[in-house]
Amino acid sequence: MSIWEYANPKKFMQTSAWALPWVVGLTIALLVTGLVWGFFFTPDDYKQGATVKIIYLHVPAAMMAINAWGMMLVTSLVWIVRRHHVSALAAKAAAPVGLTFTLIALVTGALWGQPMWGTWWAWDPRLTSFLILTLFYFGYMALWAAIEDPDTAADLTSILCLVGSVFALLSRYAVLFWNQGLHQGASLSMDEKENVADVFWLPLLVCIAGFILLFVTMVLLRTRTEIRSRRLKALLARERVA
């Protein structure tokens, strides 16, 4: 039994059909717990007031926006090396989800920045690199949409994803160069002394877990849809021949 067995579409469909209800249930449970806990049962920050609560959406969305690209990178590599179709379809399925997370992070950040920094937008390194990440997502999705042949599309988008990852990282460090940040540093590290207080930290952890599962749910659902539409196309093609 190796992990590659799940690359078989049939096996993947079976396993994901079995797992999906559990994942969906757990996602809802964690998100409801985390968000209700965070929004209604934590104190206001002494400086930021109630605006601090946007952290429960902003931080998990931002984390998943980056991790989604990471997942696409891994699945693209798997497609290039082992040519499993499920892998390519999972990368395709993850891109719009990742883009949505990126936009959520940008919008919640702007909403928080307006009262706190006094501006919706600043050309801060973190903000800028997120904006660039959106551009990469757009380019990736546009390339998928533009090519008709599915295998060619999978190949070219995988190559773009690999090259894009390198350049996304380069851009991340390039913009560090040009502007000092307005954005606060990391406040969730395991070993740091300057972390968020536990009252905020614990519900945030629940929210992060919820967002991770939300991403898994969306990707599973969308990959299943992609596999079904691929099957449908094959059936239609067969009909036409017969």
Add this chain to the structure above:
Amino acid sequence: MKALLLRDLMLAFRSGGGFGLGLAFFFLLSVLVPLGVGPEGGMLGRIAPGVLWVGALLACLLSLDRIFALDHEDGSLDLLATAPIPLEAVVAVKALAHWLVTGLPLTLIAPGLAVLLNLPPAGYSWLVLSLFLGTPALSVIGAFGAAITVGLRRGGLLLSLLVLPLYVPTLVFGGEVVRRGAEGMALATPLALLGAISLGAAALLPFAAASAIRVNLR
């Protein structure tokens, strides 16, 4: 390989359009920006490094789709792919030819346009040097984008959507070199990083571009 380089240069010079167009665009942009933002010299001088770099980048973008599209249309790309030289070398040579007809002329006329934009005198040599180091990266990255979109019918717009995000690091470091040069600050770091991007892109991207062409010719 030399023959291929000469052929590409010849085509660029004789077919007209592509070669002069980038330069004309660069010139027009440098004229339009002062018309748009107003003639106040100090401000123009401050934004000049960025405007010149963005202009060079867009002018480079204009002629990118010609790198492979014409050869793809008349079938010579298939011949090049089956030629005895590796496809990676073909990509590298074509990127070099693109640089010779766009990047290099852009570098050479940039000081003239810097006069229009009132760049502080200390910045001139750094402008030329940074464009000289940075525009090869623009050509190589562009060749990669052109290789990905070569099989597409309406590739032009998609090409710019794919390539412009990849241009970000080059633009940041290039603009930074000129800005620091104009203000007389230390600029060894961004200059070295700019050169590193060009060298890294020239070393690695031909492989990615060649594999994209192989997919497109399949």
